[in-house]
Amino acid sequence: MTDVDVLIVADAVPAYAHPGDAGADLTAAESVQLEPGQRATIGTGVAVALPAGYAALVVPRSGLAARHGITIVNSPGTVDAGYRGEIRVTLLNTDIERAYSVAVGDRIAQLIVTPVSHARFVPVERLPGSQRGVGGFGSTGYADPTAKETP
Numbered sequence: 001m002t003d004v005d006v007l008i009v010a011d012a013v014p015a016y017a018h019p020g021d022a023g024a025d026l027t028a029a030e031s032v033q034l035e036p037g038q039r040a041t042i043g044t045g046v047a048v049a050l051p052a053g054y055a056a057l058v059v060p061r062s063g064l065a066a067r068h069g070i071t072i073v074n075s076p077g078t079v080d081a082g083y084r085g086e087i088r089v090t091l092l093n094t095d096i097e098r099a100y101s102v103a104v105g106d107r108i109a110q111l112i113v114t115p116v117s118h119a120r121f122v123p124v125e126r127l128p129g130s131q132r133g134v135g136g137f138g139s140t141g142y143a144d145p146t147a148k149e150t151p
Contacts, residue, residue, distance in 0.1 A: 011045030023110025
């Protein structure tokens with residue numbers, strides 16, 4: 001694990017819940033009621049200055065997803081090193097029956113700071129072959145639990 005200094009202006013500084021955690025918890029700086037199927041963009045009161053060569057990824061909290069169906073619409077959200085505005089999180093309530101209330105101070109997302117590489121895109125006439133080839137979505141197969149065996 002490598003430590004990196006990130007300058008921050010925040011109502012509540014993101015914190016790691018456990019030693020070794022990849023994501024630091026972001027909390028809501030405003031309260032919102034998410035009706036079933038509704039989305040809302042929520043401020044965190046956090047702005048950062050990431051060092052060159054780093055980005056921050058805003059990702060969902062697994063407990064919110066598993067217990068309440070709350071996820072992030074554009075996950076992962078990307079915070080570029082040059083961005084200095086407030087980190088805002090667009091939450092979506094996927095539950096079709098129950099509303100979900102977000103209160104100020106609730107943990108709503110995680111922030112993962114990670115090094116990034118810049119690619120040099122090199123135009124070519126054709127790509128080299130690979131074992132996978134052009135196989136895309138579902139190309140490796142999947143087990144369909146509703147499928148019935150045929151004799």
